[in-house]
Amino acid sequence: MIAQLRLWSTYFKHALSSILTNRLIYTLSVGTIAISLFIFSAFVLLSVNVKSWIQGWGQTLSISVYLKDGIDEETRETIRAAISTLQGAEIKGYISKEKALQDMKGMLGSQAGLLDGLTRNPLPASFEVAFRNTDRKSFEPKRIKEVLEKVRGVDEVQYSEQWLDQFKGLLDVLKVAGLAIGGLLCVAVLFIITNTIKLAIYSRRNEIEIYKLVGATDWYVKAPLLIEGALQGVLGALIALGVLSVMHLIFSFKVIQVFGLPLMDFVFLSKEYTLGTLFLGLLLGLLGSLIAIGRFFKF
C-alpha cells in the first residue's frame, strides 16, 4: 500500500516534470482545450438560461377570455365561476367594453382620433386570467381554451402559448447546435490531447526504453502519461469555467442594465453541469492519452 502511494507520487512527479519540460506545447494545448470547452459550456449556459426563462414565464401564463356582446350580469358571473374552477387560475381583472376602448385610445395616443368615427364600440369585454405556480408540463392552454369556449357567453379565448412555442423551438435549435458543436469540439480536444501526449512520448522515448530495461512495469511508464492527459483536460475545463463565470457576471449585469429586467435572472451553470464539464475535460484527457499510448506501446 505504502509502496503504491510512493509509486503514485513518482507518477505525478514524472508527469509534472514532463509538463514543465514541454511547457510551451502544454500551454498551447491547455489553451485550445479551454477555448473549446468554453464554447461548449457557453452553449450549455445559454440553453439552461433560455429554458429557465421559458419556465419562468410559463409559471405566470396568462389568457384572455373575450365575452360576447350583450350578455347579462348572471352569465358573466357564470363565466367568472367557470374560470375560477381551473387549477391555478386567478382572475386579474374584468375589462369592460368601455375600458377596452379607453385602453386602446391610450395605446394609440395622438392617433386616438381614429376611433372617434366608430358608431359602436367593436371591442369585446374580457377577463384577464393568470395561471400562477402551474407546472408548465401539465399546463394545457389548448384544453383550457376548448373548455372555456364551450361556456355560454364566451366568444373567444386567446393565450400566449404560440410565441412560447417559438421560444421552445429556439431552445431546440440551441440544443442541437450545442450538441453538434460540442461533439466536433470534443473530437478536436481529443485530437489535441492525443498529439500532445504523442510528442511527450517522442521526447521521452529514450527514458521510456531505459525504464523498461530496468524492469519498470507498463503501468509505471503509462501512468504519468495518463496523468498528463488528465491534467490537461481538467485544467482546460477549469479555465473554461473560470472565463465563463467571469463572462456570466459581466453579461448578467448588462442584461439588467440594458433591458431593465431585474427579474430575468441570468443563472450560471448548476453544480451538475459544472462538475459535468470538469468530468468531460478529465474524460477527454484520459481518452486522448489512452489513444496516444495505444498507438506507441506494444509491450
Next chain:
Amino acid sequence: MALEDIDLRIRTGEFVFITGPSGAGKTTLLRLIFGAEPPTEGQIVINGINLSRVSGTKLDLLRRKIGFVFQDFKLLSRKTVFQNVALALEVTGEKGSVVRKKTHQMLRAVGLAAKEEAYPIELSGGEQQRVAIARAMINDPLILLADEPTGNLDPDITREIMVLFRSINLRGTTVVIATHSRELLRNTDQRIIVLHRGKAFE
C-alpha cells in the same frame, strides 16, 4: 533466422563469454535471455521460470533480476549519475531513504562516489560504463548481461571494467558478456561460447 537449434545451459554463478563475428546472433541471444523478444521455437528457463510462460508485469518483475549493460551505456543525459542509478530502484517503489542509501553504496562500489552529481556528458567513457553497471547491479540481479560493454573503451579502461565484472561475479552473480573482442578473450580462463551462423559451439 539469427539463431537456430541453440542448446545452452549456463549455471548459477558462472562467468561466460559469448563471442562470434558481427551478425552471429550475440545480441539476439542476450535479448532472448532478457525476455525482450520471444523465441520462435523452444524454451528459455531462468532460475526455474520458463520465459515463454510469463508476460506483462511478471516479465517486468523478472527483468529486475536481470541486469543489462550496453556498449552505448544508455544513460539519461538529463539526469545526474546518482539519478541514473537510483531510477532502477525507484521503479520498484522502494522507499526514498533505501534508494538513497543503496545508490550511494553502489556508486562507491564502482568508484564513482565523487561524481554522483555529475551528468553523463561530464564523464569519460569508462566512467559512463561504470554508471551503467551500477544501475544494472543495484537490484542485486541473478544475472548480469553485457552487450559489447567495452566496445567503446580503450584497453586500460577495458581492463578496469573487466575487473569490475569479475568482482561482481565473485559475489555470486552470473555474468554473461557478449563480445567480438579477441583481446578480451585472449587471457581468460572463463567459459567461451562461440556463435557462428546462428549455431553455438564451445
